[in-house]
Amino acid sequence: MARETIPVTVLSGTLGAGKTTVLNNLLNTRTELDIAVLVNDMGEVNVDADRVAEHSDISEDDEELVELSNGCICCELRGDLLDALAKLAQARDFDYLVIESTGVAEPLPVAQTLTMGFDQSDLDPTAFYEETGIEVMDYYELDTTVTVVDAHQFWTTFDSKESLMDGDTEKDLGNLLVEQIEFCDVLLLNKCDLVDEETLAEIEEMLAVLQPRAEIVRTEHGNVDPELVLDTGRFDLEEASQSAGWLQELREPHESAEEEHGVTSFVYSSRRPFHPERFAELLDSLPTNVVRSKGHFWLAGRAEIALGLNIAGQSIRIMPAGRWIAALPPEEREAYIEENPELAEVWDKTWGDRGTQLVLIGTEMDHDALRSDLDDATLTDEEMDADWAAFEDRFPTFGGEENAEDTTEQNDQTSEDQAEEIGLSG
Numbered sequence: 243m244a245r246e247t248i249p250v251t252v253l254s255g256t257l258g259a260g261k262t263t264v265l266n267n268l269l270n271t272r273t274e275l276d277i278a279v280l281v282n283d284m285g286e287v288n289v290d291a292d293r294v295a296e297h298s299d300i301s302e303d304d305e306e307l308v309e310l311s312n313g314c315i316c317c318e319l320r321g322d323l324l325d326a327l328a329k330l331a332q333a334r335d336f337d338y339l340v341i342e343s344t345g346v347a348e349p350l351p352v353a354q355t356l357t358m359g360f361d362q363s364d365l366d367p368t369a370f371y372e373e374t375g376i377e378v379m380d381y382y383e384l385d386t387t388v389t390v391v392d393a394h395q396f397w398t399t400f401d402s403k404e405s406l407m408d409g410d411t412e413k414d415l416g417n418l419l420v421e422q423i424e425f426c427d428v429l430l431l432n433k434c435d436l437v438d439e440e441t442l443a444e445i446e447e448m449l450a451v452l453q454p455r456a457e458i459v460r461t462e463h464g465n466v467d468p469e470l471v472l473d474t475g476r477f478d479l480e481e482a483s484q485s486a487g488w489l490q491e492l493r494e495p496h497e498s499a500e501e502e503h504g505v506t507s508f509v510y511s512s513r514r515p516f517h518p519e520r521f522a523e524l525l526d527s528l529p530t531n532v533v534r535s536k537g538h539f540w541l542a543g544r545a546e547i548a549l550g551l552n553i554a555g556q557s558i559r560i561m562p563a564g565r566w567i568a569a570l571p572p573e574e575r576e577a578y579i580e581e582n583p584e585l586a587e588v589w590d591k592t593w594g595d596r597g598t599q600l601v602l603i604g605t606e607m608d609h610d611a612l613r614s615d616l617d618d619a620t621l622t623d624e625e626m627d628a629d630w631a632a633f634e635d636r637f638p639t640f641g642g643e644e645n646a647e648d649t650t651e652q653n654d655q656t657s658e659d660q661a662e663e664i665g666l667s668g
């Protein structure tokens with residue numbers, strides 16, 4: 243069967259969710275596809291690759307089993323990933339590639355690496371690429387991104403403050419889980435044998451709100467019908483990047499009806515700034531049934547930039563979310579408003595575009611109580627007239643807050659780099 247490009251499935255999922263088990267199942271299930279495998283492991287010894295070799299027809303000496311160890315393919319090994327795949331495609335004939343990423347990998351950068359290659363990405367070209375000019379997209383096409391979710395650990399992951407080191411970066415487990423859920427085409431809810439029906443239904447409800455686009459499939463011991471994860475043609479970078487539930491909710495806010503298991507989402511909007519101390523206290527004591535929150539907010543005393551909020555389980559991250567249009571030099575501001583006439587509708591005479599928009603997703607949330615708590619954290623009429631700079635402010639400050647450049651877009655992919663975990667309670 244002659245193909246122009248080799249389709250690729252990427253398996254993500256937190257540590258121990260069952261990625262290797264799924265992979266072994268795929269390799270052992272009779273399919274007419276000749277599958278090559280790339281396994282990424284953080285350690286020096288690629289344990290997962292050993293287990294794939296042990297449990298399938300692919301041997302470790304086989305060129306169709308590629309190991310990338312000692313790092314993560316979503317960060318420091320991105321260039322190595324491109325090289326390894328290009329070399330693999332040159333050396334061997336096969337129909338399909340499955341990549342098992344480490345439990346700490348973020349799926350978006352892996353997908354970007356595979357779809358953009360060296361030419362369009364910020365990666366330094368490797369010697370192999372300089373020499374051959376061969377790009378990974380010449381051979382491959384990302385077909386399906388799959389996230390394996392551990393049903394047994396699901397709620398505990400959100401309740402814990404555990405984090406893992408990925409190289410020099412500390413990654414919070416709740417955050418990783420949410421990122422992996424929010425960026426994928428298929429969600430495998432694995433380890434269903436360990437969880438009762440009620441809990442499974444509750445998790446499924448949450449998954450569907452966090453990621454409305456993905457197909458959700460229950461599995462036990464990674465047993466999945468290959469047709470659901472191989473050659474589905476489901477992947478689309480643009481769609482996948484825009485598919486997170488919180489993003490859709492921000493675009494088209496609606497009060498979601500309570501489902502059977504109480505999972506809901508809503509958008510909180512306000513045109514008053516938060517009082518830094520009261521808002522910090524509120525975040526400190528946020529009920530644990532708020533599982534996810536995302537958006538930007540206006541903090542009194544921060545006239546230049548919007549701050550971004552990223553809550554996943556117990557992890558709260560604050561990052562710069564872009565410069566207020568109102569804080570741009572007059573000429574730029576006017577040019578921007580001219581290009582975006584819809585801004586006129588929300589423009590406030592005094593404060594311009596400053597305001598707050600947050601999506602909250604959770605189980606059995608009391609929307610009215612949360613809205614009222616959030617309202618109470620905004621400035622009172624009296625405080626509106628006070629000196630905002632005098633308020634106690636525990637929120638992080640960011641480089642360039644005085645003269646932030648080119649951040650008119652509410653783009654948290656770049657600002658995630660500057661994200662700070664706020665140790666509000668500590």
Ligand SMILES: Nc1nc2c(ncn2[C@@H]2O[C@H](COP(=O)(O)OP(=O)(O)OP(=O)(O)O)[C@@H](O)[C@H]2O)c(=O)[nH]1
Nearest residue numbers: 257258259260261262263345432433434462463464
């Ligand atoms: N009870 C039960 N155990 C499972 C299931 N799926 C996997 N396991 C077990 O869970 C453990 C972790 O599974 P792996 O497949 O290694 O998970 P992984 O995601 O590859 O783990 P890392 O590579 O360490 O991130 C193994 O002991 C599996 O046998 C399941 O559906 N039910």
